[in-house]
Amino acid sequence: GDSVTQMEGPVTLSEEAFLTINCTYTATGYPSLFWYVQYPGEGLQLLLKATKADDKGSNKGFEATYRKETTSFHLEKGSVQVSDSAVYFCALSDLTPNQAGTALIFGKGTTLSVSS
């Protein structure tokens, strides 16, 4: 079945450091890919998405490129802030035109801690 694998954390960085969180996936079809973020004590929020190969999703300085050849969707940010400290989840949705309402498949999450 479909699955998502993320690098294990925690990832600990100093403010203004470069961030990469690796994500690879296995899917039978042509999935859409997502990054969600969870701040302490809150639910998950959609951070960015990409729906086809070579698409780049971006939001709040974060970027991720859908790489079909390496089945990857790595999250990057050029200069992290303390406020970026959170848990980041990679996810995929393998909908086909005949499927409706099926769920996202999440990775296990990567905790990012940024210190000043």
Added chain:
Amino acid sequence: NAGVTQTPKFQVLKTGQSMTLQCAQDMNHNSMYWYRQDPGMGLRLIYYSASEGTTDKGEVPNGYNVSRLNKREFSLRLESAAPSQTSVYFCASSLSGTGGPLYGYTFGSGTRLTVV
């Protein structure tokens, strides 16, 4: 504010007790989901409802039942709680159909359940 509302936020149960977790959304979404989040396991789907009147099992349905009461409400019931059900439970909603996940899931803030 529009969104997904979960109640209660915290609950402690004794083994064998029953309870219902409530979830309501006011975004006119067709699809709703229940996930549990455990350390090192990420989010795992318990049940989902693609549309009003339908429910389907997810990855970890054992020990749970659900009711899609109407378009807005989707409840999760534990009939006889066990310590293994200690977890944080999240409800989410989305538009249905192939475009649903592309618009993102909206998550509630979670219910932290402890079974002793």
